[in-house]
Amino acid sequence: MTMRIVFMTLTIITVTVLFLIFINRDLLTTFMVLLGALVIHGSLMDSFINKVEDRLLKQFVDMLSDVRYHFHQHGMVEEAIFDAAEAKSYEASLHAKRVYEILTDIDPEKELENYYEVAPNRFLKVFAGISFLIKEFDKGQFGVQVITGKNPVGVWYSQVVNVTVPKGSAGYGAITGSTATGSLVTSADESSNDYINPSGKFEAQVVMDNSGVVRGLLFRQK
Secondary structure, three states: OHHHHHHHHHHHHHHHHHHHHHHOOOHHHHHHHHHHHHHHHHHHHHHHHHHHHHHHHHHHHHHHHHHHHHHHHHOOHHHHHHHHHHOOOHHHHHHHHHHHHHHHOOOHHHHHHHHHHHOOOHHHHHHHHHHHHHHHHOHHHOEEEEEOOOOOOOEEEOOOEOOOOOOOOOOOOOEOOOOOOOOHHHHOOOOOOOOOOOOOOEEEEEEEOOOOOEEEEEEEEO
16 A cells, blocks of 8 residues: 555656656756655655555454454454454455464464564554464463553453462462453553553563463563
8 A cells, every 4th residue: 555655646746747847947947846846745645644544543443343253253363363354444454364364374473573564553563463472372371461651550461360479479470360351442542541552662571470381471661
């Protein structure tokens, strides 16, 4: 989509510049036309890309609800994403199918790193990362906690992991069985206390139980 926008704006600007140069061959005028064309091109690019990103975020929030529904139906995150992608609009569907390809690839970690480099926003990066973790470590045995300025207590996703006792003591890193209240839908809702600011910076901590098995990840906003 971005490449289509680039080609479209370049074509419009090029045709306009050539026309103006053809009817007026003064060097100063030509220079001013070229300078103006560059400014207009940048403005058009920003406008078009912002519209696409806004549309993608709106579609993404809707898609998360579908992913959650399908996940509760059959408990497989990759299949839930695939089913949701089939019913979604163009932009969201492209990214959902890409995440599905990552999860079903022979080397998902490498593909996930490649996706991180091209994902248009942090919401999609978080979505891809959490989906990978759920598939990799199994929903029943893994949890993610996010602590933000709006919610200093933090919220758990997937499962609640016991981190209230000192590290190394009995029960640390165990799945508590409590209900995890975190939702990817509310994490993208700015009015929610669970909102995760895509511009925020977070410190990460790996939680391992007393057997050395990874049970969770903690993200604390700086």
